């Protein structure tokens with residue numbers, strides 16, 4: 026396929042996405058299945074175009090004066106890929122499988138339209154209904170935060186210290202040119218390829234043998250801020266696929282016990298092969314069994330309880346640019362309710378003197394500082410550990426600069442820390 030045919034295919038997929046609210050990855054996969062002539066490089070190029078268009082959907086539509094799939098794709102070629110109007114016109118020749126030639130108006134807009142008069146949510150490419158919440162979270166920096174969330178993300182890996190070290194993992198993956206991550210002492214960063222994707226990791230021996238795990242640097246830091254110690258009793262209350270569980274097992278050098286729980290058993294499925302590959306031997310998976318209380322024996326016994334709460338995922342939009350346009354106000358309300366419920370249940374398992382750590386990958390104050398303030402107002406037995414102290418306990422004192430200015434806890438964002446967006450609040454039971 027030619028680069029011009031890739032653009033036509035991306036427009037087709039964007040049309041499918043605007044007709045049916047579904048994950049972009051599913052639509053791209055279905056397109057590949059019904060166009061068998063497209064090879065893996067073609068599919069990667071098309072996916073890169075679709076994701077770039079979704080990253081810049083609002084600003085691209087503003088530039089083009091309309092929000093059709095074609096307008097969004099053409100605008101994104103300029104806004105996301107920096108192509109000049111002439112280069113876009115050359116791709117849109119109308120010949121073979123290329124998109125139809127540019128109209129006079131399209132040429133004019135690609136040459137001269139600006140974002141100067143656009144509101145912050147358009148310049149920052151986030152949904153209008155979240156504009157107020159972004160302003161609340163970021164003040165004057167809302168647009169810049171949005172732009173950082175609309176950028177491509179690198180592929181971050183965590184060296185699995187149960188089997189390796191960062192230096193060793195860097196050597197094993199030298200052909201992929203990894204850089205050490207600036208904040209996590211365990212992180213390796215691989216640059217994104219030309220289509221915006223990281224290298225295929227599944228076939229790398231370092232991955233297959235469990236020397237590295239894919240994990241964003243922000244998620245690594247959230248796990249490190251738990252400051253889990255060898256020998257501790259730890260409850261990972263929302264363990265899901267086990268990203269944090271694996272990181273905690275490493276911190277604990279396989280000593281002590283981690284109980285990995287999730288109220289949705291299907292979410293836990295990937296954890297079993299991942300534990301195996303990582304060589305994590307101190308994890309008991311407590312999958313739900315009918316209505317049985319799977320955690321009754323842990324009441325007031327845990328040194329650390331981690332709530333890696335379900336959330337809007339606003340901090341991960343670099344990796345899931347379609348999610349920002351699919352997110353609806355009803356979903357935010359539902360996540361807030363789930364978070365309140367978790368904060369009502371999980372503290373039961375913290376022993377006196379133990380830690381409760383609340384984490385989200387959201388950037389919204391409602392899901393973060395506001396939830397913590399409400400929880401502490403009702404639970405006088407718990408107190409927040411100041412950001413400086415939490416960072417020192419994790420032996421990462423430089424993280425203290427990410428103390429939230431909106432309340433208790435720490436905030437990471439693509440703009441400020443170069444990571445996915447995360448909120449972490451460490452609390453202690455008195």
Ligand SMILES: C[S@@+](CC[C@H](N)C(=O)[O-])C[C@H]1O[C@@H](n2cnc3c(N)ncnc32)[C@H](O)[C@@H]1O
Pocket residue numbers: 262263264265266267268269270286287288289292333334335336363366367
């Ligand atoms: C952000 S994800 C967890 C990601 C995981 N910790 C990781 O690092 O890979 C949130 C998880 O919380 C789970 N969850 C939601 N409500 C829950 C509840 N009431 N009790 C336990 N788990 C819950 C969801 O099923 C989901 O897997």
